[in-house]
Amino acid sequence: MIDPLPATPALPRDLLGRPLHDLRISVIETCNYRCPYCMPEGLTPDETALDRASRLGFDEIETAVRAFARLGVSKLRLTGGEPLLRRHLPDLVARLAAVPGIEDLALTTNGSLLAGQAHALRQAGLQRLTVSLDALDPAMFRSLSGGRGNLDDVLAGIAAAEAAGFRSIKVNCVIQRGLNEDQVLAIAGHFRGTPHVPRFIEYMDVGNCNGWRREGVVPSAELRDRIHARWPLRSLTPTYRGEVATRHGYEDGAGEVGFVSSVSDPFCGDCHRARLSADGQLFTCLFAARGQPLREHIGHGEDALAEHLAGLWRVRADRYSEQRASAPADRKKIEMFYIGG
Numbered sequence: 001m002i003d004p005l006p007a008t009p010a011l012p013r014d015l016l017g018r019p020l021h022d023l024r025i026s027v028i029e030t031c032n033y034r035c036p037y038c039m040p041e042g043l044t045p046d047e048t049a050l051d052r053a054s055r056l057g058f059d060e061i062e063t064a065v066r067a068f069a070r071l072g073v074s075k076l077r078l079t080g081g082e083p084l085l086r087r088h089l090p091d092l093v094a095r096l097a098a099v100p101g102i103e104d105l106a107l108t109t110n111g112s113l114l115a116g117q118a119h120a121l122r123q124a125g126l127q128r129l130t131v132s133l134d135a136l137d138p139a140m141f142r143s144l145s146g147g148r149g150n151l152d153d154v155l156a157g158i159a160a161a162e163a164a165g166f167r168s169i170k171v172n173c174v175i176q177r178g179l180n181e182d183q184v185l186a187i188a189g190h191f192r193g194t195p196h197v198p199r200f201i202e203y204m205d206v207g208n209c210n211g212w213r214r215e216g217v218v219p220s221a222e223l224r225d226r227i228h229a230r231w232p233l234r235s236l237t238p239t240y241r242g243e244v245a246t247r248h249g250y251e252d253g254a255g256e257v258g259f260v261s262s263v264s265d266p267f268c269g270d271c272h273r274a275r276l277s278a279d280g281q282l283f284t285c286l287f288a289a290r291g292q293p294l295r296e297h298i299g300h301g302e303d304a305l306a307e308h309l310a311g312l313w314r315v316r317a318d319r320y321s322e323q324r325a326s327a328p329a330d331r332k333k334i335e336m337f338y339i340g341g
């Protein structure tokens with residue numbers, strides 16, 4: 001008798017018809033910075049860091065990725081906390097790059113440790129890099145990192161990444177009203193004429209500890225107008241459906257900038273992203289109150305895990321950013337450094 005083929009769950013769609021395409025994996029929940037919008041000093045004590053045994057091991061992460069890939073995930077992003085604090089990260093990159101179905105493997109980092117690791121990450125198969133950079137003024141940069149970051153380290157990290165063969169690096173920049181607004185033109189100007197793409201991200205109400213106020217948000221339209229007044233821009237077509245950033249090119253051909261407008265122009269309708277926390281919880285929205293524990297299911301192997309994940313995705317109805325205006329101010333939300341950006 002011929003054994004039946006293993007049951008492969010059909011590519012699931014959630015309750016709003018959205019497929020599952022992207023997975024963000026937080027490989028560590030702690031950080032060497034204390035950016036006030038993410039992990040404010042004092043309010044997020046170091047005890048929030050997990051002990052090592054609570055973090056998913058590389059075998060578990062690989063099993064999870066194999067299961068997600070069977071459900072349609074082709075894009076992976078490693079994040080944190082600060083992912084470059086996770087020991088032996090290039091080994092994980094090499095394993096994930098080899099998973100069938102994974103076509104795009106990226107990493108988001110604060111760049112502080114990138115100079116020493118860019119080459120190994122590239123060699124391991126990392127395809128794309130995003131480096132966060134909120135100011136080019138050294139004192140302001142330090143202050144925005146909670147007094148811990150050094151601008152030169154990040155610029156050296158970007159240079160090392162270029163040398164290692166990363167061609168077009170995305171540069172994440174969160175602009176806050178009255179804080180670093182004057183850095184917009186400096187950052188845009190710094191990367192004009194390079195293949196790198198600054199992406200201006202609206203300050204978001206992630207988590208409960210950053211003291212978010214709507215007045216602190218600078219809408220993307222305003223930032224775009226400021227840059228356009230100095231260096232005229234034109235809209236570019238999205239690279240793929242559901243792209244988070246809207247793309248704009250300089251009319252003189254000197255490169256590209258992007259805007260992520262999750263407060264002023266929510267994009268929940270096209271959100272096909274899941275998130276896996278360092279301790280193995282699945283989050284189907286960045287603003288969720290709680291996750292679904294996966295570790296035990298990972299232990300049951302790829303087939304059973306894929307079935308379980310498909311079931312969780314099929315009942316997803318998240319669309320927080322579209323409902324923000326009516327959300328209660330005291331709504332509990334998971335913290336950004338825990339879930340990954």
Ligand code: SAM
Nearest residue numbers: 037038080081082108109110132172203204341
């Ligand atoms: N530590 C890495 C880094 O900073 O790039 C990766 C994790 S961090 C949580 C990912 C991204 O989230 C960063 O680009 C950061 O600027 C962004 N971020 C954190 N808190 C934010 C907030 N409240 N609003 C908007 N973006 C935020």
Ligand code: SF4
Nearest residue numbers: 031033035038081110
């Ligand atoms: Fe750390 Fe990144 Fe959060 Fe800043 S944004 S505190 S670098 S995890």
Ligand code: SF4
Nearest residue numbers: 268271285286320321
């Ligand atoms: Fe996706 Fe949630 Fe963000 Fe909407 S609010 S785009 S559902 S992560």
